[in-house]
Amino acid sequence: MEKNNSLENNLIEQEKTLFFQVFNRLPVVIEEAREHLIWDKSGVCYYDFLGGIAVNALGYSHPKILEAISKQSARYLHVSNYFYQDAQINFAKKLKDMSGYDRIFLSNSGTEANEGAIKLCRKWGADKNKTEMIAFTGGFHGRTYGSLSLMDKPTYKENMGPWLDGMKVVKFNDCDELERNVSEKTAGIMLEFIQGEGGLVEANPEFIVKINELKEKYNFLVIADEIQTGAGRTGKFFGFQHYRITPDIVTMAKGIGGGLPLGAILAKEFLNSVWSKGNHGTTYGGNALACATGLVVLKELERGLIDIVQKLGIIFKIKLNNLQKRLPNKIQEIRGNGLMLGVVLTFEASLLVKEMLEKHKIITNATSGNVLRIVPPLIIKEEDINFFVEKLEESLLNLPN
Structure with missing residues (x-):
């Protein structure tokens, strides 16, 4: 993803000279975050469906x-x-x-x-x-x-x-x-x-x-x-x-x-x-x-968030399974429970991660080669799931077979 902000580019270049290069970082420099949304230093808003790799259960700045x-x-x-x-x-x-x-x-x-x-x-x-x-x-x-x-x-x-x-x-x-x-x-x-x-x-x-x-x-x-x-x-x-x-x-x-x-x-x-x-x-x-x-x-x-996660997980998985039926040449199967889900693809998941980040500002993660990992903050709503599935389908259709 091309960056126009000189400060962001400068920070990215500094990182390369300071740290052991052991992380495959996304080209995003974080400025602030609220709930399931992250803003970079250019003011671009991203939808986080990775949750700090399942860390930010209550989202950001709860x-x-x-x-x-x-x-x-x-x-x-x-x-x-x-x-x-x-x-x-x-x-x-x-x-x-x-x-x-x-x-x-x-x-x-x-x-x-x-x-x-x-x-x-x-x-x-x-x-x-x-x-x-x-x-x-x-x-x-x-x-x-x-x-x-x-x-x-x-x-x-x-x-x-x-x-x-x-x-x-x-x-x-x-x-x-x-x-x-x-x-x-x-x-x-x-x-x-x-x-x-x-x-x-x-x-x-x-x-x-x-x-x-x-x-x-x-x-x-x-x-x-x-x-x-x-x-x-x-x-x-x-x-x-x-x-x-x-x-x-x-x-x-x-x-x-x-x-x-x-x-x-x-x-x-x-x-x-x-x-x-x-x-x-x-x-x-x-x-x-x-x-x-x-x-x-x-x-x-304890106040009921687990029950909400269970219900949202069922909704999310149904929608993803329906998408798999529509696009069997792109999606093999859906795995997981609750808000820990995996979309098993017929191609390298890193391609889809890049597409969703660049085109739709959605943060996800590739694991085990061909699996898109979805572990958002537990405080997402059904409308966020609908948005994700819609953009996932657009991204899949945009990628070549």
Whole structure:
């Protein structure tokens, strides 16, 4: 997209000289944002259907978020975890009530939550001679070392090994392969119930049944990576609640912070005794400001936002499925639940991302090559969905077969 604003062009050029070039950035320099709308420094308005990659659950500059930031920042921003903090305790109480889990550890991010979950799982298994962990192809658990050890993404791992021992990555939704890899040495299985980076592929119900059966036989822990699917994104508080399973450990991040860095490990009570003082920790995790905004998010979800997401998700998916029927040469299928949807294309999704950004000022994201990922703020309305589907169809028709 061609930029006329010299300030924007200058900033884009400066970025190239300052940072490691690891991001495929859109050619947009942000000035401000409200609700699901973003303005660049030229005054151009964009419609955000990416939501900070599923982070901005309440959109941008939500008045209750801003109020919480104002009140907490007037008190203090950070103290160490050597002290008790009401902001942390109030957030954790609400999270415990809404999740049904007993013990919580607060971190800064999703990958930190997953690292902690791996440590907790392996320590639980240590005296049982359970040292192995299993995750699945297409999964994404973060960019740090332990998380990457449970992933099969060559781009993220090339020439950075060796990786942690005892980590297996087996084919997602393949019951037979899973059964061949589980043993008495298995400490835990980590999975996403909808794979955000893996093309919005959903776990098959029979696959979850098999995990339950194997858990009963071999006594391992199930870790639900709810970093992207959690906090109401799929129309339920957790993505796993679409299935008959109760994980032992849940990891969360992204949407629960209201735009500030916040992650969490949630666990059942029997795991409380696994960690003792000093076994795990964090400097910034559970930052008071992030907990204050996180509490706002949880209260809004509790007030009925999850039900709205469920209804909007049904409407959105019906409209996308109807579009697929009209354009079967462009769209293969629609995946996902709630406001976490994927449009599986017959061509590279990056072409469609570019077309929608340039022609219609709609921000989306390509994942897994040919999948358009849709994870807007949870506060969008039905008219926003109608607008999106209309412009999606125009964009698809404008692209060559």
